[in-house]
Amino acid sequence: MRSSKSRSRNKNNRNRPSGNVVNRVFDSSGPEGKVRGTPQQIIDKYNQLARDAQLANDRVATENFQQHAEHYQRMLSEAQREMDARREEQERQNRERQAERDRERQERMDRQEREANASAPAADPGSAAQPDVIDVNESGDTGLVETPEAKAEEKPKSARKPRRSSPRKKPEPKKAEDAPESSAKPAEGDKPEAAE
Template sequence: MKSSRSRSRSKNNRNRTNNGSGGNVINRVFDSSGPEGKVRGTPAQIIDKYNQLARDSQVSGDRVATENFQQHAEHYLRMLSEAQRELDVRREEQERQQRERQADQERHNRDRQAERDRDRATRNEQELDSQPEPRQSDISKPDNVEIEPESSLVDTPESASKPKPRRRIKKVVTDVSQSEGTEVENNIAEGISADNVQSSSEPKPNAAE
């Protein structure tokens, strides 16, 4: 007796556990004791079986059996609906948790990226601070660089082809001096010739006189 009671108690515990899980209820095989004996199957199969028996009883005119079969079908229908509702709630909860985990992961990744950026900026500042500053002597010491004086004159093709003004002036002066010299020489020559003419035109004194 004790063994049979323990077996029945453990069986009831398993049934309560299975009834609390929607997935197990939907896929679980039940043994239902109906007016005409046991009906075995999943809740959906048992519902179909009791509906078929209810239609047969209705055709035969047995209203009591028809209502009895319909009540058994409604019982498993409520059980199946509750299990389906639990599955929907569980699915929504899983999706919500998944979205939260994804959001947490994205936020964690952003925080890590921001931390890496801050560390990189800190290292760059430290590297800049650690570089030695140039000495004052190096800054004030001029470099030995020879600077050629810039010419204010710019050679252009026109200036290159034309002679320099000074040479032109010298040439003009030379030409003028040459022309003046020639004129002086001509004047001197004319003066000499005039004197000769005058001297030749004057009468010569007689020797007796």
């Protein structure tokens, strides 16, 4: 046999809704008997019974059914408000978690960038891309220092002296055997002929 204490504890737990009230099935004991269903189904059933009682000109039964419907309507409204409050709280927590993750990700990226900049050698300005075109101001001055190579490129080709690939060799004198007879030297014993 149960003690009165345990009975009173169970009775208090009975009134407290457990779980999701919107989808929970209730047994309602009304003036016409038991009505079973979710709060919305019970509300609809009691509203129908109230209309039927009104058509029968039974004002007491109509009021009774409307009060039962109102009770379940209040339960349903409170449960929906609680669900909305829980949903808003969850959304707020999700936004906070997402903001925290974004902050951590940004801090990690900043840290990696700082480490990369610290470990990278100083950039050589000579390794940077150079412009293809040299800007010339109105006076025609490029602002560059003239070098001997640049001066040589500016001279027209006709003014340049042609280079010789190798020095010229002097022709060797021809031997007497190869020379024609008229140009041959007179022999020692011969006298030169007098020109006539």
